[in-house]
Amino acid sequence: MPTSAELPPAEVEHRTMRLRAMTPQDVAALHLLAKAEQWPHRAEDLADMLAVGSGTVAELNGEIIGTTMWWRAGPATATLGMVIVSRRHRGAGLGRIVMDAVLDQIAAALGPDAAIMLNATEDGLPLYRKLGFRGVGEILQHQGAAFQAPLVPLEPGERIRPMGERDGAVVDSLVHAATGLDRPSVMTLLREKAHGVVLTHGDTVTGAALFRRFGRGYVVGPVIAPDATRAKALIAQWIGSRSGEFIRLDIPGDSGLGAWLEELGLVRVGRVVTMVRGGEPRGTAPGTAFAIVSQALC
Incomplete structure (x- = not known):
């Protein structure tokens, strides 16, 4: 590009x-x-x-x-x-x-x-609607610096380990499948800038969570997991190791993580509307996106 x-x-x-x-x-x-x-x-x-x-x-x-x-x-x-x-x-x-x-x-x-996706603030909604964009969801911004370190148990045979160089292509495929967005340049940048952990079942990578510097502190995202429980386990790896540091997550409104994050001290501070023009990019099995890269990059 x-x-x-x-x-x-x-x-x-x-x-x-x-x-x-x-x-x-x-x-x-x-x-x-x-x-x-x-x-x-x-x-x-x-x-x-x-x-x-x-x-x-x-x-x-x-x-x-x-x-x-x-x-x-x-x-x-x-x-x-x-x-x-x-x-x-x-x-x-x-x-x-x-x-x-x-x-x-x-x-x-x-x-x-071409299908075009963006996340709109309230101020931008009227213009985007005039341009043919329609709302398809919402992204909720959670952040905080004073939180508890949760313990989320995994199933037998599962573990979370640091992401290695050999995991890059697999994680890229997981993100692409879960989001419908194919972004090799963005993912290469994230691997260069971020730390990552992956969820495995046996030898199979089934989820991932990246953690990087951004804005006032750090951001966790993207987070891909088979379900909300395992997404929490991945996120907890970063929250548990960074207690006291400012952390942000941008989660889909239907992720089921909002109340859990609030309980941990990562409060909701904002909301944007996910909008598309043209066909909506859709993810496929097996993973689900529980946190995005960023509101701009989606």
């Missing part, structure tokens, strides 16, 4: 505004916009996201006032995020202009019928 820097410039004039491809030099400005929204991303997080995806910025008199990013998630599937319009420039239709541009990019790269 080409990086943003390799994309054609494709500038669009709107009054004195222009759209262009995001470059690594734009990360500092993107970081400022994200901080204004009280989003937790570090500059390093944003640089990593751009390295495996594509971005567009809207400039007005040399100032970046709008952004969006997208990532390939299959031959005809993409995820979309980091849609931000400067608060000083809202209400003038800038969000629609930027979104139209990125949707055109995705259509050119993946075809006009």
Whole structure:
């Protein structure tokens, strides 16, 4: 997948505004916009996201006032995020202009019928609905730094062990099967940046949970497991070993983990609506996604 820097410039004039491809030099400005929204991303997080995806910025008199990013998630599937319009420039239709541009990019790269997934804040819902997105679920953000270390028993023959280099392809396949999203570049980045544990039954890997630096502290995700009990066991590996450190999870609303996380001290602090345009990416057996990579990457 080409990086943003390799994309054609494709500038669009709107009054004195222009759209262009995001470059690594734009990360500092993107970081400022994200901080204004009280989003937790570090500059390093944003640089990593751009390295495996594509971005567009809207400039007005040399100032970046709008952004969006997208990532390939299959031959005809993409995820979309980091849609931000400067608060000083809202209400003038800038969000629609930027979104139209990125949707055109995705259509050119993946075809006009590409499936596109995003997680929408309440503020973004009206625009996304106008653009043909529909809600298909929700993601609940849980976080905290003061929590208990739970003990979740496993079945005979099961164990949790550190993820090794030989597990990479298997974990990638588990994530792809559970989410319907095929993201080799994202998964390669995660393996480079994250620590992982895997759940095994005999010699078969049946689940995994990755743990990495992000935002204010650490994030657990993705988490793939056969069921909620085993998902809890995987998550507990990280919670139990990192007591007192700030940890975040983004879980599907129907995961069944919310009350358990609350009991541990990882409180719910936010909610976004999962939306798709086109066909909805769907997971297959045997695993289920109990925590996502991030709200932007999905």
